Amino acid sequence: MKVIVTERISENGIEYLKKYVDVDVKLGLERKELLDIIDNYDAIIVRSVTKVDKELIEKGKNLKVIGRAGNGVDNIDLNTATKKGIIVVNTPEGNIIAAAEHTIGLMLSIARNIPQAYNGCKNGDFKRNRYKGVELNGKTLGIIGLGRIGSLVATRLSSFNMNVIAYDPYIPDSRFEKFGVQKVTLDELLEQSDFITIHTPKTEETLGMIGEKELKKVKKGVRIVNCARGGLINEEALYNAVKEGTVAAAALDVLLIEPVYDKENKDFHNPLLELPNVVVTPHLGASTVEAQNNVGIEVAREVVTALSGKLYGNIVNLPDVKADEFNMLKPYMRLCEAMGALYYQINETPISTVEIIYRGKISKHNTDIVSLYALKGILKPALKEGVSIINARIRAKEMGIEVIEGKVEEINHYSSLVILKITDTKGSMSQFAGTTYGDEIRIVECLGHKVNFEPTDYMLFVRNKDVPGVIGHIGNVLSEFGINISSMHVSPNKSDGTALMIVNTDKEIPHEAVDALNNLNSILRARAVKAS
Ligand SMILES: NC(=O)C1=CN([C@@H]2O[C@H](COP(=O)(O)OP(=O)(O)OC[C@H]3O[C@@H](n4cnc5c(N)ncnc54)[C@H](O)[C@@H]3O)[C@@H](O)[C@H]2O)C=CC1
Numbered sequence: 001m002k003v004i005v006t007e008r009i010s011e012n013g014i015e016y017l018k019k020y021v022d023v024d025v026k027l028g029l030e031r032k033e034l035l036d037i038i039d040n041y042d043a044i045i046v047r048s049v050t051k052v053d054k055e056l057i058e059k060g061k062n063l064k065v066i067g068r069a070g071n072g073v074d075n076i077d078l079n080t081a082t083k084k085g086i087i088v089v090n091t092p093e094g095n096i097i098a099a100a101e102h103t104i105g106l107m108l109s110i111a112r113n114i115p116q117a118y119n120g121c122k123n124g125d126f127k128r129n130r131y132k133g134v135e136l137n138g139k140t141l142g143i144i145g146l147g148r149i150g151s152l153v154a155t156r157l158s159s160f161n162m163n164v165i166a167y168d169p170y171i172p173d174s175r176f177e178k179f180g181v182q183k184v185t186l187d188e189l190l191e192q193s194d195f196i197t198i199h200t201p202k203t204e205e206t207l208g209m210i211g212e213k214e215l216k217k218v219k220k221g222v223r224i225v226n227c228a229r230g231g232l233i234n235e236e237a238l239y240n241a242v243k244e245g246t247v248a249a250a251a252l253d254v255l256l257i258e259p260v261y262d263k264e265n266k267d268f269h270n271p272l273l274e275l276p277n278v279v280v281t282p283h284l285g286a287s288t289v290e291a292q293n294n295v296g297i298e299v300a301r302e303v304v305t306a307l308s309g310k311l312y313g314n315i316v317n318l319p320d321v322k323a324d325e326f327n328m329l330k331p332y333m334r335l336c337e338a339m340g341a342l343y344y345q346i347n348e349t350p351i352s353t354v355e356i357i358y359r360g361k362i363s364k365h366n367t368d369i370v371s372l373y374a375l376k377g378i379l380k381p382a383l384k385e386g387v388s389i390i391n392a393r394i395r396a397k398e399m400g401i402e403v404i405e406g407k408v409e410e411i412n413h414y415s416s417l418v419i420l421k422i423t424d425t426k427g428s429m430s431q432f433a434g435t436t437y438g439d440e441i442r443i444v445e446c447l448g449h450k451v452n453f454e455p456t457d458y459m460l461f462v463r464n465k466d467v468p469g470v471i472g473h474i475g476n477v478l479s480e481f482g483i484n485i486s487s488m489h490v491s492p493n494k495s496d497g498t499a500l501m502i503v504n505t506d507k508e509i510p511h512e513a514v515d516a517l518n519n520l521n522s523i524l525r526a527r528a529v530k531a532s
């Protein structure tokens, strides 16, 4: 496996990668150079500068994993990566303290004019009355986005005796209580805050969320920090508000358009840089020794884990599953993939709806990832390598398949059961159900028949007349092809005189053998099927 690292990550991360994969560290590549070589790599590791956009992903024909050494993934086209089944991993925890501390550093800087005073002293200007600042003590701090970093800022600045209020419509009230923060609306935050700091991700909704209209509502003399993503505060509106004096000062670690870091940027221009009371740092939020060690090693581990096919960890485009829960759910993933895989191997009619119902103990778990395996199993016979658990949901949607998931705690006979109901476009429903015993998986219902078989890679799925001698005939045909039967399950349907037979064999059943079986009088239909 080959991995390209396009931005500086810590040495410990590189050393870790070298133990498992071939690593090319290529810093400062021109875009065209990267586009030309990306198809040589199975994974790419970036920080915030490399744009892993549609064009790059499409050129990266062999890409399996995109690793983000850091938190925000707005430089990665998640949609394209997901459609292509490429895993995107990040390191959401490794640099949050660094970012929170930098936020506080910036806030103190603009409260006390530290950068301006430093510059003055360097130039022989020691007139300290020029640099009189304000205290944080007793002031109101408004935090927009009380996530990982926002909450770290809240607890730290509470100890500066600030009155902390926050706006975050996506979190429960308990989170505000946990951090001793008063929950407010955005308008209340704008009206009441002496200091505002923003800590949301960059999304369509948050880009420019503090614009001209919002800056008209702020307390005169407010000080604003953005250590999250450039453009969350509209730059033109901020420029005007600072110029007019509505905003006393601003500190920005991030800009809407950032220069390519680690290079000279003499031609770089942004009007905000001309304002004496706007302090800018070059996206330094995560640049501490500790944070870079954390994210370097974390991203290396995440990428190696994902390349090895283990689908847990900080996978951005998969449901969040920790290793323990992942291991517990593994048999259910195999079970659902196997049940799903049966459908198109024994049916031709396109699917309109897939219903996945979790009953019993399994219903208490986060089963999102299990459902993805069911969908992958269902679509695999149709899409072959074009479907993976990363893109299974998108592919199902593209194919017009409605996916419904349900959970019922109540159950009889089994401790857990997963039921898969697949309705085709003609309205017929095929139902499968399965359970697990430790690591073992069993399908216990198949198309209205009570069964009990382990789905394996070599199986024969037979519908036959329920007459004497069928088992012998099947045994004879298979033995002619040198195939051993390892187990056999028969489920008669008394009402119509037919039976369903599932035969597990020791090797692949060639189509000649299947044809020979289909020529037998007693066989209504025989198919070779696989569990995955
Ligand atoms: N400057 C730097 O070097 C660094 C910047 N970051 C950036 O910091 C930001 C925050 O990161 P985390 O705290 O880890 O993210 P997080 O995902 O833990 O928290 C984000 C919070 O924003 C809230 N939110 C989302 N949309 C919102 C809206 N419209 N209004 C109000 N709240 C909203 C969410 O509910 C969530 O609680 C991200 O943009 C990240 O990329 C992160 C690390 C370093």
Ligand SMILES: O=C(O)CCC(=O)C(=O)O
Pocket (backbone or CB within 6 Å): 047, 048, 069, 070, 071, 072, 073, 095, 283, 285, 286, 287
């Ligand atoms: O230093 C970096 O790589 C940027 C960090 C960052 O912005 C993030 O992790 O979201």
